[in-house]
Structure formats: C-alpha cells, structure tokens
Amino acid sequence: MRFSRGPVLILLALLAACAPSSPRPASLPPEDRAAIAARLEADIAVLASDAMAGRRPGTPGGRDTSAWIEQRMGEAGLVSGTNDPGSYWRLPVDLLxxxxxxxxxxxxxxxxxxxxxxxxxxxxxxxxxxxxxxxxxxxxxxxxxxxxxxxxxxxxxxxxxxxxxxxxxxxxxxxxxxxxxxxxxxxxxxxxxxxxxxxxxxxxxxxxxxxxxxxxxxxxxxxxxxxxxxxxxxxxxxxxxxxxxxxxxxxxxxxxxxxxxxxxxREFASQNIIGMIPGSAPGTGAVLVLGHWDHLGECGPAGALDRICNGAADNASGIAMMLELARRLKAGAPLGRDIYF
Structure with a gap:
C-alpha cells in the first residue's frame, strides 16, 4: 500500500502555526519529521487496511474503527469530550x-x-x-x-x-x-x-x-x-x-x-468519537479539530476479487493527522482553551 507525503507537510504546517512565539526555528528537526511520517503512515495503514473493511458505519469494520480510534485517543492522553460518563468516547448518531x-x-x-x-x-x-x-x-x-x-x-x-x-x-x-x-x-x-x-x-x-x-x-x-x-x-x-x-x-x-x-x-446507530485536551482557562471557548472516520465499505463490483474501498485518502489520512496533532499538543505546553478532537 502506498501513501502520499501530502498529509505530513500539512501537519507540519499546522504544528508550526500552533507553536508558541520563540527564537527557535519553526521547522522540526529531521529526526522528528521522520518519526511523524512513520506514525502517520502506520496509522493510515491500519485505518485503510482490509481488516477495517472500508469503515462503513453500522458494520463490524466501522465498529472496529471506532474502537481503534478510542484506543489511540487514550494513548495520546486525551479525556472524554462527550460529557456523558455512560458513553466515554462515543456520541451516538442515528442513521438511515x-x-x-x-x-x-x-x-x-x-x-x-x-x-x-x-x-x-x-x-x-x-x-x-x-x-x-x-x-x-x-x-x-x-x-x-x-x-x-x-x-x-x-x-x-x-x-x-x-x-x-x-x-x-x-x-x-x-x-x-x-x-x-x-x-x-x-x-x-x-x-x-x-x-x-x-x-x-x-x-x-x-x-x-x-x-x-x-x-x-x-x-x-x-x-x-x-x-x-x-x-x-x-x-x-x-x-x-x-x-x-x-x-x-x-x-x-x-x-x-x-x-x-x-x-x-435500515435504521441503525453510529457514533461520533470525541476526545478532549482540557484548557487551563475554563470558559474562554473551545477549538474543534474535525474529520470523518467513515468510508464506503465494500463498493467494488459484484464478483470482483477485491470489493473493499479502503479509503486511505478519504479519510484515513485526515484521521491519522488529527491523532498526531492531538498527541503533540497534549505533550506540549498547556493551552488556554479546551481542544476537542
């Protein structure tokens, strides 16, 4: 599976924009850039794998995708953004x-x-x-x-x-x-x-x-x-x-x-997955970082050897970039506003 380096460049630009004002260069050292690229490619490979079956909502692949994103949010140090103790990461969405x-x-x-x-x-x-x-x-x-x-x-x-x-x-x-x-x-x-x-x-x-x-x-x-x-x-x-x-x-x-x-x-429930980095100044507003995790599922023609539409660019790359941004912001200096992913 081959992936574009485009998401890496976009993420680096976002990180530079989020960096506090200082005399240090905005660009990251080569070893950090390589590590970011490796993490992005690894996450895209999981999300766009045949195991996720195209990430269609309401399917086992969609449920596995949600569980994997929840795990990655927890590993990054995020907390629940649903404000619902009974549904820590997931906010239900009714679909047809x-x-x-x-x-x-x-x-x-x-x-x-x-x-x-x-x-x-x-x-x-x-x-x-x-x-x-x-x-x-x-x-x-x-x-x-x-x-x-x-x-x-x-x-x-x-x-x-x-x-x-x-x-x-x-x-x-x-x-x-x-x-x-x-x-x-x-x-x-x-x-x-x-x-x-x-x-x-x-x-x-x-x-x-x-x-x-x-x-x-x-x-x-x-x-x-x-x-x-x-x-x-x-x-x-x-x-x-x-x-x-x-x-x-x-x-x-x-x-x-x-x-x-x-x-x-077919009426069924899917979910948004919401994690948060709490800000140091409650009540000053929030920043939302959004991306859709779902894709088309099995959409190839009947009888094809491979019917799965994996969705590496739509939108596995976006979710990988969002998770990497969450990880780096959480590891950095505290920010004033709540950030929801």
Missing amino acids: GIQPETAALVLGQGRRRVTVPAADAAVYTPRRRALAFGGPGTGVPVVFVGYGDGSVLGDALAGAVAVMLADQGRDTERRNALFRQRATAVLTVVPDGEALAAVRAAAERPRLLLASEEEDNLAAYITDKAFAEVIGARRWAAWKAEAADRAFAPIELNLAVSLEATSDR
Missing part, C-alpha cells in the same frame, strides 16, 4: 441506510394509460413505500413549471404533482424548492436515455442519511421522447417553446399521473 428497490410510472390522457418502461423512467423515494396520483378526477393537479421552480405559485403548489424540464446545474435546487412548497411529487423530463442513466448512477447507490434530516419526497424522471409519446409530439413541442419564454407561467396539465417507489431502509 437507503437502497432503492422498485418503481412504477403510469401516464395517461382520457381513457388511455401507458406504463412507462423502465428504460425510459425512474422513480425514487427515501421511504419504504411512496405512492402518488394526480390529474383529472383525483383532486390533485398536475402542474407544468417548465424551467422554473414554481415559486410564483406559492401555496397553490401544495399537494400538486409538479412536472419540470431538466436544466443542468439547477435541477437539484429547483426540485428542492418544489418540495419545500409541498409538492406531492416532482417529475423531471430529462433529454434522453443517457441523461436518465446518469440519474440512475447517482440515485441508485446505497445512501446514508442522518435520521434527523430524513427527506420525505417522491422524485420521478422520464425521457423527453417517452413523455412526448404520451402527450403528443406537437403539443409537447409547443409547451416546451412556451416554457423557454421568460414570461412563462406554470400551467395545469390534463394529464393523469401515477407514481410509486419502494426502498430498502
């Missing part, structure tokens, strides 16, 4: 693991209904199951917002199914704005199959979310060609032309929409 499973999109006009094939559509939700209907007879309007975010409608968008045109670089922001206005679902019309494949590549990877920041939405995607086949090519071309006009106002569509998606959800 989400993996998309099934999806269905049905569109129609009049009595005609079309189940859009998976090659032309995708639907996602962070919930176990989400279902939405819109269009004539449902009481739920289907609103075409074009390239906008529906903000001109205000509360009138609440409960509606919004249809928007993809606009690279702005889609996430616009979609979130529609959900903030309480749209029931958002259907994005993407240019082609290649664009839909890019959406799938991003959306169908397993995700981890903070349970406290759980999303509650239903997002769907359809290719321009598939949408035109339901709406009618001439009518759809006219609507897109209108949407390109700056004076465009959202319009309600005479379109029936049914969307459904399911996800495999």
